Amino acid sequence: MSTFTYTARDLQGSTQTGSIQAESLALAVRQLRADGLYPIQLLEGAVTNPLKQWLVRRPKRSEIVAMTCQLAVMVDAGVAIATALEGLVAQATSPVLKKMLASIQQSVQSGDDLSTALGQFPQTFDARYLNLVKAGEATGALGSILSRLSDQLQQEAETRQRVQGAMMYPAAMLIMCVGACVFLLAYVFPKITPMFAGRGIELPTATRILMFVSNSFTGYWWAWILGVVSTLAIHFYCMSQEWGQRWKDRVLLQVPVLGPLLKKTILARVARTLSATVTAGVPVLSSLELAAKVAGNRLYQEAIEEVARQVTSGKTIAGVMEANPMFPRSIVQMIGAGEQTGQLGPVLAKLSDHYDREVANAIKSATSLIEPVMVAVMGVVIGTIALGMLLPIFKLSTHH
Numbered sequence: 056m057s058t059f060t061y062t063a064r065d066l067q068g069s070t071q072t073g074s075i076q077a078e079s080l081a082l083a084v085r086q087l088r089a090d091g092l093y094p095i096q097l098l099e100g101a102v103t104n105p106l107k108q109w110l111v112r113r114p115k116r117s118e119i120v121a122m123t124c125q126l127a128v129m130v131d132a133g134v135a136i137a138t139a140l141e142g143l144v145a146q147a148t149s150p151v152l153k154k155m156l157a158s159i160q161q162s163v164q165s166g167d168d169l170s171t172a173l174g175q176f177p178q179t180f181d182a183r184y185l186n187l188v189k190a191g192e193a194t195g196a197l198g199s200i201l202s203r204l205s206d207q208l209q210q211e212a213e214t215r216q217r218v219q220g221a222m223m224y225p226a227a228m229l230i231m232c233v234g235a236c237v238f239l240l241a242y243v244f245p246k247i248t249p250m251f252a253g254r255g256i257e258l259p260t261a262t263r264i265l266m267f268v269s270n271s272f273t274g275y276w277w278a279w280i281l282g283v284v285s286t287l288a289i290h291f292y293c294m295s296q297e298w299g300q301r302w303k304d305r306v307l308l309q310v311p312v313l314g315p316l317l318k319k320t321i322l323a324r325v326a327r328t329l330s331a332t333v334t335a336g337v338p339v340l341s342s343l344e345l346a347a348k349v350a351g352n353r354l355y356q357e358a359i360e361e362v363a364r365q366v367t368s369g370k371t372i373a374g375v376m377e378a379n380p381m382f383p384r385s386i387v388q389m390i391g392a393g394e395q396t397g398q399l400g401p402v403l404a405k406l407s408d409h410y411d412r413e414v415a416n417a418i419k420s421a422t423s424l425i426e427p428v429m430v431a432v433m434g435v436v437i438g439t440i441a442l443g444m445l446l447p448i449f450k451l452s453t454h455h
Contacts, residue, residue: 058074058075059075059076059083060073061092062094063094064092075087081162081172081174084171084174084175085171093177094177113178113179114151114152116212118149120205120209122143122156123204124209125146126140127198127201127205130197130198130201136163136169140156140159140160140163143156144157155176155179168189169197170185170186170188170189182348183348186337188201188204190335194335203331203334203335204331211324214411217414217418218320218418220418221425224422228429232433232436235433235437239444240269240272240440244266244269244440247448250451258447259447261439261443262444305354308354312421312424312425313421316418316421319413320410320414321350321351321355323407323410323411323414324349326410327407328349329342329403330401330404330406333399334400334404340363343359343372347360358381362376372399373394374391386406389406390403390406
């Protein structure tokens, strides 16, 4: 009997943490589900430190995408699930992935469905993944659904890489700007300021401000470190609270350039999830609930959950979305057409492709706009510091 530490959501959506005794990871998952809990993270051992949970190694996203694609090909070719998993175990080069696949294979060989076996690792396979696999098992189209799922994961990975790539340049520029400012104020400026002492000239306001900041760097460096550490601690505390996460999600949607890009990314992810689940035969209500979980933004999550609640009372998806300004008019019209023609899945697939292209175009536009802005900001900041150094020197030369 082993102890498993879990983080799970109940039927009301609240997060709960605790530990459970079970003979295996699969049995722990079953026991939690029987208690009305849906595990988000399940770790073997009494892990109570959040840092330890964060440090637990798990397979990379790229490895999961490749595994899903290979499994889809083998299942489509008529290979039994257990045999396919055995082949994946033999091919795996990552120790973490190999260990996970071996555990899944053992569960399948002992009689579990693939979805149940995958459910042992909720930190790797989310509810959408498990429900699509379960739908494939129920409809006998597991191979095609795994193929569609691998395509979906690949598209999401590409979108994520585009966004991260677009943010790399401004992040690097910001780090360089901060580093240059710290170097000038903490090292260069203190060597110049003795030249101004006792010369009887009135220093410019910019120079006096820079001298104050420079003196605080050199004389109160510990206060700066304490301030940075305190700021980071407050940030992480706020982000660990529900209100802090909601505030962050709300602010990000309102940031110029980044906000519209984030909205398109969320809508592409939601449309892609709805398309995959509806086409796989998952009920619309369950598909909406899954789409809400993968939205990645609490405001959109709550908006989609509200759509799901009103759909149960007989309203259409498009009718509910029309009353919410968070959903663009074009989406409402396309979903409405899909509902009227009974082609909701294909319409959502086209919608997700459309927003993928929109995200790619938005990233290009954002990158072309951010680069000159960052260069201008760096020029103004470093130029101000340089000017604060040079102005007193000019005054000294004219004073003599």
